[in-house]
Amino acid sequence: MVTPTHFRHMPVAALIAVGLMVAMPAGAIPRGASAAAPIGETEGDAMSAYDFTLPAIDGGTIDLGAWAGRPILVVNTASLCGFTPQYEGLVSLWQRYRDQGLMVVGVPSGDFGGQEYDDAARTRDFCTVTYGVDFPLASKQVVRGDAAHPLFRWLVASLGEDAQPRWNFHKYLIDGEGRAVASWPSRVEPTAPEVVAAIEATLR
Template structure:
């Protein structure tokens, strides 16, 4: 099994087979516009610009499952990402990334690389943990996605090689991306 077995709707409403990314190194991210980690869009775009000519692509999947931090329509999300962060990497329509209605891609990703914990030294980690413990302890059950801006690095064969939680800033993944690009 690989990400090539899945498809999703692009922001324009067209169904896109992830097989079109065969041979590329891919970073899949669940995103939100009103999250304490939304600033990560800036560095995600920076990584995309830096490596897109080396067959690297980022795929963004907005989700409103974490404290209602992505309430907008697909059009509003697209406009927000473009105007505020200059996002030019492919963005897909809003999906569920956990639970019984999770997009099958995210069920596959989460089961491929289980949750290993948050980076406790990240500047937003304490706030995130307090929110989860006080308001959403159910988020910590199982290997599901725990929060917005969970990132999965996919090799050129479509296999998940690494999972990064929200508390890993995009530029801190650069060595792993470069290693995946070399394979």
């Protein structure tokens, strides 16, 4: 309990702080301060990939936590890239392994060569009509550097700088514990033996 006697011995700065606390409504945040970020908003707070969300291409949210216990293949995609035909391989993996638990998530990005449409509907229609994509797609995101979506910053922090995406269709595998366990650069096809073997290992 703080009594008037205590105040006589408190520094001026402490007295000001106490005054602010008394005057401030419950739950208010002082100017210049910030509330704690929700789980998944910053990569430093995340315990696993399941702590993250992405805005969905059709609106709403892709919540990776909804798939806790399942492996997830995350790929930064683009509609106008030389690697865009890799959508065929991603659809093939999705169709082959989804009943065993695999999730595939495409994250369109214009970071590399500006090779993604600015219009979400155009991206969605291109993917579904041209390649039959029916796995979840995020809205267009930054995936590289300090401005990258927190999920991608977490992936690079987990796997090392060599896992930084250097072009479209970089692939990340998350295991059933929500850990980032492998990544492959653009030139590695989604159905390459090393990718398939890693996916199958997470399904056991």
